[in-house]
Amino acid sequence: MVPRERTVPDRCPGVLAVHEAADGGLARVRLPGGVLSASQLRVLAAAAVELGDGHLELTSRANVQIRALQPGAPVELSERLYAAGLLPSITHERVRNILASPLSGLDHLSRYDVLPLAGELDRLLCATPGLAALPGRFLFALDDGRGDLAPSKPDVAVRMSDGQQGELLLAGVATGVRVAVERVAEVMVAAAEAFLAVRDEQGSEAWRLGELEDGPRMVLTRLGLEGGRAEDVRGEPAVAGAFEGGIVATVPLGVLAAEQAEALAESADEVRVTPWRSVVVVGTQVRRLAEVGLVLEGSSPWNGVTSCAGRPGCGKALGDVRGDARRVVPGWSGGGRVHWSGCERRCGKPGGEFLDVVALGGGGYAVDGVAMGVDEVRAHR
Numbered sequence: 001m002v003p004r005e006r007t008v009p010d011r012c013p014g015v016l017a018v019h020e021a022a023d024g025g026l027a028r029v030r031l032p033g034g035v036l037s038a039s040q041l042r043v044l045a046a047a048a049v050e051l052g053d054g055h056l057e058l059t060s061r062a063n064v065q066i067r068a069l070q071p072g073a074p075v076e077l078s079e080r081l082y083a084a085g086l087l088p089s090i091t092h093e094r095v096r097n098i099l100a101s102p103l104s105g106l107d108h109l110s111r112y113d114v115l116p117l118a119g120e121l122d123r124l125l126c127a128t129p130g131l132a133a134l135p136g137r138f139l140f141a142l143d144d145g146r147g148d149l150a151p152s153k154p155d156v157a158v159r160m161s162d163g164q165q166g167e168l169l170l171a172g173v174a175t176g177v178r179v180a181v182e183r184v185a186e187v188m189v190a191a192a193e194a195f196l197a198v199r200d201e202q203g204s205e206a207w208r209l210g211e212l213e214d215g216p217r218m219v220l221t222r223l224g225l226e227g228g229r230a231e232d233v234r235g236e237p238a239v240a241g242a243f244e245g246g247i248v249a250t251v252p253l254g255v256l257a258a259e260q261a262e263a264l265a266e267s268a269d270e271v272r273v274t275p276w277r278s279v280v281v282v283g284t285q286v287r288r289l290a291e292v293g294l295v296l297e298g299s300s301p302w303n304g305v306t307s308c309a310g311r312p313g314c315g316k317a318l319g320d321v322r323g324d325a326r327r328v329v330p331g332w333s334g335g336g337r338v339h340w341s342g343c344e345r346r347c348g349k350p351g352g353e354f355l356d357v358v359a360l361g362g363g364g365y366a367v368d369g370v371a372m373g374v375d376e377v378r379a380h381r
């Protein structure tokens with residue numbers, strides 16, 4: 001089936017389709033399952049230093065962004081990423097949005113290690129030509145059974161019940177449909193194809209499954225599946241600190257400097273970027289992480305604090321949200337989620353409930369809708 005032409009272009013950035021931001025080109029590198037080898041992390045960090053502003057931004061979908069790319073830099077970046085195995089598909093690079101539970105296979109809450117399934121799904125997705133037409137915002141997720149990815153409201157997800165089967169979730173809602181472990185990738189790809197087909201039938205330009213009229217039920221019908229008794233499981237994000245299989249390090253505001261990336265790469269052969277601006281270091285030989293400003297204590301006020309780029313990176317921003325957050329957050333007590341935004345669009349906001357801090361211009365902020373100066377924001381928690 002040939003997908004309908006869109007009237008509104010998909011502007012989700014990738015490595016090949018770089019977004020022109022106020023501070024230069026912005027490239028988003030998809031990391032299915034959030035997994036990076038130490039050598040891939042070094043490639044990304046070197047690219048950020050040599051071609052961008054020196055930092056890696058961690059996103060709410062466990063991807064990585066490089067900002068402030070100069071003209072010509074995207075070509076060099078794509079060649080480096082291709083050589084490092086981080087750009088396996090030209091046609092599908094922006095649709096490889098696959099979350100996996102970051103602690104999968106590493107602790108006692110993991111019912112089944114879904115990372116191999118994330119790799120299988122990625123390969124099948126890239127080998128399905130029609131799925132290159134998926135919107136760049138369409139999100140897949142593989143939950144190892146703990147329910148930690150529910151707030152991300154993935155379009156198509158499977159949450160494992162055990163090593164034999166999992167439950168299909170559509171638009172973040174459990175369907176009661178059971179999927180055998182060996183069919184997980186195949187069913188998820190079929191659900192994505194059904195989304196595109198239903199979207200065309202409805203004459204819609206929806207980006208997400210939940211935006212379609214009766215989307216989840218239409219997809220199930222198209223797949224010949226019937227919903228059943230659904231299991232509602234809601235888990236928590238991984239918190240900073242040590243656990244059985246390694247350590248979780250919070251990256252304040254998701255901005256990872258080259259020195260921090262090097263400390264992570266020295267500590268483990270593999271790291272996993274989480275959707276919560278943190279990194280799971282697999283193994284227990286951690287080195288220098290606290291020294292370089294990564295947060296390892298669950299009580300730190302930085303845990304759960306996120307922000308958009310703000311000024312000067314984004315031309316729409318009404319404030320330097322990261323600069324203000326760095327002045328304010330260290331004086332806060334920890335707990336809960338907070339998102340700082342440079343404008344009402346609230347890019348990168350977390351799923352679920354959070355304290356909403358939005359720049360108003362002139363140094364002021366609206367905190368959950370109440371206008372105040374930055375000093376009052378400091379006193380707010």
Ligand code: SF4
Nearest residue numbers: 308314342343346347
């Ligand atoms: S929330 Fe507004 S200021 Fe922040 S990155 Fe998005 S558009 Fe820019």
